[in-house]
Amino acid sequence: MRIDSFKITPEQPVSRGSHPDRLTALLVRLHTLALRLYPAAFRTTFADEMTDVFAMTIRHANSLAALCMIVLRELAGLPIAVWQVRRQAFAQLPPTLQRLRHIQTAVRIVAALLGIFLLSTLQAVFSPAYNLYALAVPFAVALLLATVSLLISVLWGRVGGILTFLSGVAIGCCMTLYIYIMGVEQLGLVMVVFIGLLWALPFLIFGSLFYQLSYRTHQTASP
Amino acid sequence: MTEKLTKHPLTEATFFILLSIAQKPKHGYAILKDVETLSGGRIKFSTGTLYGAISRLLEQQWIEQIENDQPPDTGRPRKDYALTMTGRSVLNAEIGRMENVLASAKRRFGEDIG
Numbered sequence: 001m002r003i004d005s006f007k008i009t010p011e012q013p014v015s016r017g018s019h020p021d022r023l024t025a026l027l028v029r030l031h032t033l034a035l036r037l038y039p040a041a042f043r044t045t046f047a048d049e050m051t052d053v054f055a056m057t058i059r060h061a062n063s064l065a066a067l068c069m070i071v072l073r074e075l076a077g078l079p080i081a082v083w084q085v086r087r088q089a090f091a092q093l094p095p096t097l098q099r100l101r102h103i104q105t106a107v108r109i110v111a112a113l114l115g116i117f118l119l120s121t122l123q124a125v126f127s128p129a130y131n132l133y134a135l136a137v138p139f140a141v142a143l144l145l146a147t148v149s150l151l152i153s154v155l156w157g158r159v160g161g162i163l164t165f166l167s168g169v170a171i172g173c174c175m176t177l178y179i180y181i182m183g184v185e186q187l188g189l190v191m192v193v194f195i196g197l198l199w200a201l202p203f204l205i206f207g208s209l210f211y212q213l214s215y216r217t218h219q220t221a222s223p
Numbered sequence: 224m225t226e227k228l229t230k231h232p233l234t235e236a237t238f239f240i241l242l243s244i245a246q247k248p249k250h251g252y253a254i255l256k257d258v259e260t261l262s263g264g265r266i267k268f269s270t271g272t273l274y275g276a277i278s279r280l281l282e283q284q285w286i287e288q289i290e291n292d293q294p295p296d297t298g299r300p301r302k303d304y305a306l307t308m309t310g311r312s313v314l315n316a317e318i319g320r321m322e323n324v325l326a327s328a329k330r331r332f333g334e335d336i337g
Contacts, residue, residue, distance in 0.1 A: 049274065052251070053252045053273070054270045078271050080272065081269065082271065085278060088275075088279060
């Protein structure tokens with residue numbers, strides 16, 4: 001059997017929507033926002049069309065129940081569709097870029113977990129109940145900045161990477177000065193600097209990693 | 224080539240999208256409604272799943288995008304989707320495969336099946 005012999009059902013006439021235009025506009029706006037979850041290239045090609053199709057679909061819904069069903073269908077389909085489109089886009093990348101993206105994702109996850117852990121710890125340190133020693137305030141502030149920078153890096157690798165690296169340097173300096181001013185006599189200068197470096201090290205590593213990965217991904221992706 | 228392309232059966236959604244645009248090119252909304260009708264209401268696409276599938280079919284070159292001359296309400300040029308020669312071959316091959324499956328079942332159970 002050839003496909004030409006198939007009878008295609010003509011398009012159904014559509015009914016006029018009865019729900020307020022303001023609700024339609026709001027739903028279209030929310031749908032447009034949800035489209036940001038898709039990769040940029042996909043959005044460039046299909047976002048306008050998807051918005052038009054969604055607007056037409058909800059405009060042609062003839063009852064509130066039908067409208068709810070459309071919205072629920074969109075919500076339910078969104079995660080799968082985003083995942084499939086992203087997977088499809090990922091499969092088209094060259095192997096080098098795929099490997100870089102894998103590493104980038106792993107670094108992002110670890111950084112996000114570390115950032116959340118540090119943020120919860122710092123919340124306790126900065127609470128009024130915690131009697132923070134005045135000399136330790138610069139160190140705590142530097143640690144807070146580094147934590148925020150780390151979380152920024154998860155979204156914006158290059159800028160966040162630089163900020164994390166600089167915050168790491170600040171942490172190292174603050175810790176070194178803190179120990180030095182406290183006058184821990186048993187420790188030599190080299191040991192004091194070493195402790196400062198140890199505190200700075202995770203942020204220096206994460207900062208460099210984020211910057212390098214972001215830079216290299218950009219270099220590999222650009223023709 | 225077609226045999227290679229249709230090594231695995233098409234998903235129902237892909238099959239109905241190809242079938243929907245088999246006779247004439249259609250735009251996204253028309254495909255959405257047509258697939259719903261063709262599948263007896265079983266397949267209802269969200270915009271995401273529809274355009275995810277369209278994107279994949281475009282990449283496989285089973286369908287192609289063509290400009291629609293009719294100006295739409297939105298002011299943006301409306302794009303229609305049409306089957307390519309490869310897409311038509313794939314659809315024909317899939318229909319043939321389905322006919323073979325049905326013929327086998329009929330041979331086993333007689334004409335009463337269905």
